[in-house]
Amino acid sequence: MPVSDFELVQAWRQVLTLCRLEAGQTVTLLTSLGSNEQTLRCAVLAVREKGAIANRLDLQPTNGALSFSRDPLAFVGTTPLTNNRAAVEMLKASDLVLDLMTLLFSAEQHEILAAGGRILLAVEPPEVLVRMTPTMEDRERVLAASKKLQAAKVMRVTSAAGTDASFALGDYPMLEEYGFVDAPGRWDHWPSGFLATWSNEGSAEGKIVLAPGDILLPQKSYVTAPITCHLEKGFVRAIEGGYEADHLRDYMESFNDPEVYAVSHIGWGMQDRAHWSVMGFYDREASIGMDPRACSGNFLWSTGPNNEAGGTRDTACHIDIPMRGCTVTLDDVPVVKDGRLVENA
Numbered sequence: 001m002p003v004s005d006f007e008l009v010q011a012w013r014q015v016l017t018l019c020r021l022e023a024g025q026t027v028t029l030l031t032s033l034g035s036n037e038q039t040l041r042c043a044v045l046a047v048r049e050k051g052a053i054a055n056r057l058d059l060q061p062t063n064g065a066l067s068f069s070r071d072p073l074a075f076v077g078t079t080p081l082t083n084n085r086a087a088v089e090m091l092k093a094s095d096l097v098l099d100l101m102t103l104l105f106s107a108e109q110h111e112i113l114a115a116g117g118r119i120l121l122a123v124e125p126p127e128v129l130v131r132m133t134p135t136m137e138d139r140e141r142v143l144a145a146s147k148k149l150q151a152a153k154v155m156r157v158t159s160a161a162g163t164d165a166s167f168a169l170g171d172y173p174m175l176e177e178y179g180f181v182d183a184p185g186r187w188d189h190w191p192s193g194f195l196a197t198w199s200n201e202g203s204a205e206g207k208i209v210l211a212p213g214d215i216l217l218p219q220k221s222y223v224t225a226p227i228t229c230h231l232e233k234g235f236v237r238a239i240e241g242g243y244e245a246d247h248l249r250d251y252m253e254s255f256n257d258p259e260v261y262a263v264s265h266i267g268w269g270m271q272d273r274a275h276w277s278v279m280g281f282y283d284r285e286a287s288i289g290m291d292p293r294a295c296s297g298n299f300l301w302s303t304g305p306n307n308e309a310g311g312t313r314d315t316a317c318h319i320d321i322p323m324r325g326c327t328v329t330l331d332d333v334p335v336v337k338d339g340r341l342v343e344n345a
């Protein structure tokens with residue numbers, strides 16, 4: 001069953017409290033075609049209840065005929081804000097931007113954050129939002145893990161399926177996602193509950209073997225047969241397997257951009273209210289797949305852009321690959337063991 005407006009307003013109320021929204025501040029709700037009407041309606045009510053100003057900025061969609069999917073994460077980098085100075089200025093002048101459209105991996109997002117703006121992405125279905133309404137515990141868990149990741153020099157991931165890959169760390173910032181934006185300059189995504197960073201340029205090495213049940217996003221598919229990705233000097237040099245490997249390669253080749261094979265963010269999920277099986281219950285276009293990205297004990301790696309971290313790669317092709325059953329270590333200390341979070345890691 002769907003969630004009611006009452007439940008979603010309550011969830012927005014909790015999120016806006018965690019975002020420290022104050023009366024009199026200005027919130028801009030960023031929407032486009034495809035933004036969820038119930039999410040928008042309930043957000044406005046919760047913002048007004050806080051005594052804040054609720055503005056709307058509705059932009060025309062872009063890249064629809066270029067992307068193979070209407071999932072907003074299937075074609076990143078240019079957005080309806082690109083070359084849209086009036087819109088960027090309105091968002092920079094706002095105390096809080098609630099992004100119901102998806103700006104992720106865009107230069108404009110960076111400009112808004114660098115100006116001290118706060119951006120919270122919220123495009124999952126209302127039922128997913130309510131189920132994973134963020135908490136301070138989520139924040140504490142992610143930040144505690146982030147301290148470990150910040151101190152680490154090498155991340156290694158292994159699995160029974162044959163994965164054995166390593167990544168040098170230290171050159172890039174943390175991607176700490178706990179679902180609310182409590183400080184100027186911060187971006188976050190509701191729902192989330194995971195931690196990542198980017199491997200040092202050219203350092204990703206080894207072999208990642210996707211096993212049945214591992215997930216490809218934005219394909220929204222559970223892999224049914226092994227796909228082996230050979231990593232060398234920071235790039236996926238070969239993708240081997242059956243038709244699913246062909247499908248992945250066909251998609252990546254369609255961008256005609258060598259940067260699509262670069263290893264992007266790497267990390268692990270720690271959200272115990274996210275579940276592996278959820279993606280199988282939703283139509284492909286109904287969700288962007290935050291359950292598998294955030295579920296506790298996954299290893300989440302990705303390919304493509306690193307501009308989000310201050311890098312120069314802004315390729316439009318971004319693949320997120322959450323995996324089960326992996327062991328993730330930081331300088332040989334496990335933070336995930338056989339697909340389960342190591343408590344107090």
Ligand SMILES: O=c1ccc(O)c[nH]1
Pocket residue numbers: 073177189192293302318320
């Ligand atoms: O929240 C997100 C979603 C996608 C992604 O690649 C990173 N973080």
